[in-house]
Amino acid sequence: MIGVMPGSPTAALVRELVRAALPHADEPAVSPVDEGGEHSTWWVGGQYVLRLTLERDSAVRQGREIALRDVVRERVFAGVPVSVAHGSWAPGLTYTVDTRLPGASAEAAVLAPEGEADLARVLSGLRGLPPGVVAGLGLPRQEPRDLGPLREDAARAARRLTADGAVPDGLVERLGSGPRPSPPGRSSCTTTSRASICW
Template identity: 50%
Template sequence: MTQAPTPTADTVRRLVRSLLKEGEGSGPDVRPATGGAEPDTWWVGARHVLRLAPDREAAVRRRRELRLRDLVRPYVPVAVPTSVAHGEWAPGLPYTLDTRVPGGSGEHHDVSAVGEADLAALLTGLREVPVRQAEALGVPRAAPRSLESLRKAADRAAGRLAAADEFDPARLAQLTQAAAAQLGAQPGTAVLVHRGLTAGHLVVSADGRVRGVLGWTDAALGDPAEDIAGLALAVGSPAAVRAATLAGYGARPCLRGLWLARCDAIVHLAEGLTGRSAVPLPLLRTRLRHAWEAILLERVTELREDGADDADDAP
């Protein structure tokens, strides 16, 4: 397979100069994006961001993302990036030049109580996106993860974190084998799931409002608890569970999302300590702290078998 060229500042500058009809001077200010964005993402001046697909697999996702964003936009109350130009920057490799969503990264701004309502409306909107229309765009289905398998992986990782004085494994004992089984994904609950609701993909204003959501390439039809888990890692478990509850999710998906996040955070930090993660250790530690913030609905073994999905059961 032909090796894709490595984009440089000059490559990007020439491309955006033609797209933005710039003159032949120095061209627009371009610089690689940071803060968790993909390495093929570039800021272009103060108003645009250029995203380049680095390979054929990413090309399929980027083309699908353009169509998916148009489908999602009427259903969610926050901004979704808008493409002002798209094409190919190398043979078979697409680009999209998007308008930059005003606001800061969720890594630098806390989400306020009103921002939690924004997140609730986001989760509600994702649930309302027609599944058949998303499938018609090529959005894949993602099978629910086994919480029991993740629990075992987290248990092993917790021992390594204990040896590094990073985590007390006794805290994981709250998630028993029986509780993990009880919190299995329910059949027939697949919705459009963003699957990347990291703090870096949340655009948050100085007053704590959530103004936009970026990074739709990994969206799938699947378990809504995955997005609850993503928010727990990004903004903290209490805020994530409150947002999910406002969105109409009951105790079971809220607790499932909580424990997905907690187990993921343990496993990922253990990987980070051994150099097997590209995510910086401070961010992995922040995600662990967020996921393990206490919520009111902690006693998973007392969930009723009947009616556990009722919204009244959630905090």
């Protein structure tokens, strides 16, 4: 743990943390990433991304995220970052040095077809996790959402798009009737123009 008070991480702090996290690597250049979300995010050379939490709640979520990625990585055929080093950078605050994946953040660019397909595979992998594995990760439990209002909103939007000729025939009817049940032992899937999501 770096001996500093929590605050906005500086380049000097980041370089010190990177030296401690990657002691055998040549000291890489570091630069802040504009879209960090709830983290302070920094590029570390061309291979890594450093994310530092700024709140204790974020630190708890980051720990769960690292564990969840390790489990999901074995179940999906999509790139999932690897945490090559992680720990605490201030009392109650954590960091992770992740491998950098190719591509751009969806916050800065429109999601490409390849990215949409990767996201569908990750979501399908998450949905397929056995309950025992999920419980072991300490993920918070939530009651299933009532999808009726969401389906009604989607049907209204689809009707408007249908009037403009922007959606295939029959989509509104499928939204209105709900998802088709799956045979026992098989997954249910929905297909977009670019990918399928199964659950």
